[in-house]
Amino acid sequence: MDRRQFIAGAAVGAVAAASVSKAALATLPEPVIQTSADTAPPLMPSTGRPYNPVVTLNGWTAPWRMNNGVKEFHLVAEPVEREIAPGMVARLWGYNGQSPGPTIEVVEGDRVRLFVTNRLPESTSIHWHGQRLPNGMDGVVGLNQRAIPVGKTYVYEFIARRPGTFMYHPHADEMVQMAMGMMGFWVTHPRTRHPLINEVQRDFCFLLNAYDIDPGSLVPKINTMLDFNLWTFNSRAFPGIDSMNVRLGDRVRIRVGNLTMTNHPIHLHGHEFEVTGTDGGPTPPGSRWPEVTTDIAVGQMRQVEFIADEEGDWAFHCHKSHHTMNPMGHDVPTMIGIDHRGLVGRIQQLEPEYMMMGERGMADMKDMPMMLPEQTLAMMAGFGPHGPIGMGGMFTTFKVRRDQKPGDYSDPGWYTQPPGTQAFEWQGELPEPARFSAERLNTGEVPGLRRSALEMQVRKPGSGSHSH
Numbered sequence: 313m314d315r316r317q318f319i320a321g322a323a324v325g326a327v328a329a330a331s332v333s334k335a336a337l338a339t340l341p342e343p344v345i346q347t348s349a350d351t352a353p354p355l356m357p358s359t360g361r362p363y364n365p366v367v368t369l370n371g372w373t374a375p376w377r378m379n380n381g382v383k384e385f386h387l388v389a390e391p392v393e394r395e396i397a398p399g400m401v402a403r404l405w406g407y408n409g410q411s412p413g414p415t416i417e418v419v420e421g422d423r424v425r426l427f428v429t430n431r432l433p434e435s436t437s438i439h440w441h442g443q444r445l446p447n448g449m450d451g452v453v454g455l456n457q458r459a460i461p462v463g464k465t466y467v468y469e470f471i472a473r474r475p476g477t478f479m480y481h482p483h484a485d486e487m488v489q490m491a492m493g494m495m496g497f498w499v500t501h502p503r504t505r506h507p508l509i510n511e512v513q514r515d516f517c518f519l520l521n522a523y524d525i526d527p528g529s530l531v532p533k534i535n536t537m538l539d540f541n542l543w544t545f546n547s548r549a550f551p552g553i554d555s556m557n558v559r560l561g562d563r564v565r566i567r568v569g570n571l572t573m574t575n576h577p578i579h580l581h582g583h584e585f586e587v588t589g590t591d592g593g594p595t596p597p598g599s600r601w602p603e604v605t606t607d608i609a610v611g612q613m614r615q616v617e618f619i620a621d622e623e624g625d626w627a628f629h630c631h632k633s634h635h636t637m638n639p640m641g642h643d644v645p646t647m648i649g650i651d652h653r654g655l656v657g658r659i660q661q662l663e664p665e666y667m668m669m670g671e672r673g674m675a676d677m678k679d680m681p682m683m684l685p686e687q688t689l690a691m692m693a694g695f696g697p698h699g700p701i702g703m704g705g706m707f708t709t710f711k712v713r714r715d716q717k718p719g720d721y722s723d724p725g726w727y728t729q730p731p732g733t734q735a736f737e738w739q740g741e742l743p744e745p746a747r748f749s750a751e752r753l754n755t756g757e758v759p760g761l762r763r764s765a766l767e768m769q770v771r772k773p774g775s776g777s778h779s780h
Contacts, residue, residue, distance in 0.1 A: 340427050340465065341377045343386040345409040349395045351554045353721060361419040363501035364511070366567070367721055369518040369556065369708070370548045371497070374414035382423045382469075385416060387438070389460075389482075389494065390431040396542060397552030397638075400689050402523065403530040404493035404547065405432060411493030411547045412519050413480070420475045420503040426468045428460060434485060435459035438468065440498065441479040442591040442613065445470035453484040460484075475502040475509060476593045477567045477613045479519065491534040493547055495519055495571050508594035510617060513562035513718065518546040520608065520630075520706065522572040527639055527688035538573055542689075543635040543705035550636070550707040551694030556628065557721055558620045560714040567615040570608040576635065578614075579605040580710065582626040585618035605631055620712045625696075625727040630706035638689040638704035697726040 346352070352372035354365035359378045366373070376383045392406040407413025418424055430436050437460055439451035449470050453459040460466045478498035482489040497517050502509050522543050524536035545553050558564055565588070570576055584602040588595055591613035608614050629636050694701040701707075713724045 340429075341379075341384045341386045343388045343408055343429065344375050344414075345388070346372050346414065347393075347409045349410075349548060349552070351721070354719075355417070357417075360422065361503065363417070363419050364515060365417055366415065366499050366515040366517045368415045368497060368546065369516055370546045370552075370554050371410065371412060371518065372414050373417050374408065379425070382425050383418055384425045384427070386427045386429070387413060387496075388429045388431055389436050389438075391433075392493070394493065394547050395552065396523075396525075396544065396547065397549045397689050397693070400549075400687055401530070402493075402525055402532065402547075404523075404532070405489060406493050407496055411495070412521070413494075413496035415497040415499060415517060416480070417499050417501065418472045419501050420472055422472045422500075424470060424472055427465055428468065429465040430460040430462055432462065432489075435461050436482050436489060436494075437466075437484040438480050439483040440468070440470075441481060441611075442476065443470065443478060443498075444473040451483050472500045474593060475500045475506060476591065477517070477569070477589055477615050478591060479569045479571065479613065481571060488534045490571060491523075491532055491536070493521065493523075493532075495521065497567075497569060499567070506594065508588075508596065510563060510565075510588070512565045512617065514556075514558045514564045514620075514721075515567070516556050516565070517567040518569075520545065520568060520570045520572050520576050521547055522574075523547075525639075525687075527685040530687060540573070541639040543572075543630065543637075545706055545708060549638055549689060550704050551701075553708040555625075555709040555711050555723055557711045557713070557716060557723055559716040559718060559720075560620060560623050560712050562620045563617065564620050565615055565617045567613065568608055569613045570610055573610065574632075575607050575609045576706065577605050577607045577631040578629070579631040580616075580618075580626065580628050582622045582624060582710075582712075583618050583620065585616040587614055588617045589613075589615035620710075623712050623714055623727070624729070626710045626712065627703075628708050628710045629703065636703045636705045636707045638693060697728075 349370055351367060351370050354367050355373040355375065356365060357363060359376075360383055374385050374387070376385050378384070387407045389405070389407055390409075392404050392409055392411050393401050394404050394406070394411045395401050404411040416426075426438075428438055435453070437451045437453045437457060440449070448456055449468050450456045451468070457466070476499075478500065479495060480498055481495040497519060499517060505511075520543075522540040523532040524540045525532050525542055542549055548554075556564075556566070566585075567589075568578055569591075581604075584604055585606075586600040586602060587606055588600060603616075606614055606616060689704065693704050711724055711727065713727075716724055
């Protein structure tokens, strides 16, 4: 993590709360800038009330300073470069060198002061999504405050009144600013043991976000409404997303916020979980039931909890199939079942690098040695211990190991299944029921098959008839 000191004694452009004393405004806390896309270890609190910190997937927690009992943070809204995955960097807007910005962690009852410096090319603000706070601190431009002008710094101050999982994002030209990646996570930990909040050994968090970036381009198309081509966890697409690594038997919490333009059914393999919290707070025990998939709508937060009691490498992903793919052509025609024999050779006489794709489905693309344009990703990428994984986008792995040490978040590598616990090829006789042959309409696959016996009979209506 590199640290960058802004100009000493920089003047505060405007103050969002009259209650902030002049002494508090004499100097700004140093903004800490992070440019690495790696998952940072948990930031253990060195000042203020103790708590069990979260781990932000491919992100980090913002440090703070204590000033007369107030926890002070400094966020810098600025253009950033974010590596979506190896081979593709996007020019986004974010906070403190990254998109999303750093996670803010506080404790219930903390008085929090946030300095927000605007280094964007236009005015901005920050809305503290889900917080109970004074109306003038809510961050909606024109309604609660004036916009933060370019080059100015505003101050927000309020008490973290309730524990929970929250977000922060602009409420100023948000169609542009959120499409460019301006968002961040906020966690308020309970001050004391809470009857509805369990103690956990692992606590992960990340935001769902999406971009539309043409191959070879750097900047998202901000006017896209639904047809995105990059679906990401914390602005990272698989295989650029880190795994979540836990110890066998750990109680695990995963907090997910959705700031895309559509819902996401998030699915975990190998375990059942309960939804234990939303952006409204912890859920009562009577409202919880076991799930393996929970749908997270736009603007919602969900926190799920479970015991990691099954060892192995388990998939964790959005269950919308196109959301586990990287950039792809949505207008490509479906070629499944079309016989291309003899056609490819003739096309290659005109275009030597031409390859036929899609006549057997798209799975072949995961291991094709295709040349890609600069600044884009393969549609399906990433390799596991048994070959290409064939996924991208909102996909990662949840790794459970009995020998993972408490507090160790490092990647343990690939799991080796015990003998006799992996699917294998059947080597014996394989009788084929007669109906299988009858269902095949391709005479090239089933010689001698009489197609006329299986074809549908269509009767056209007579002249002048409107019957169907």
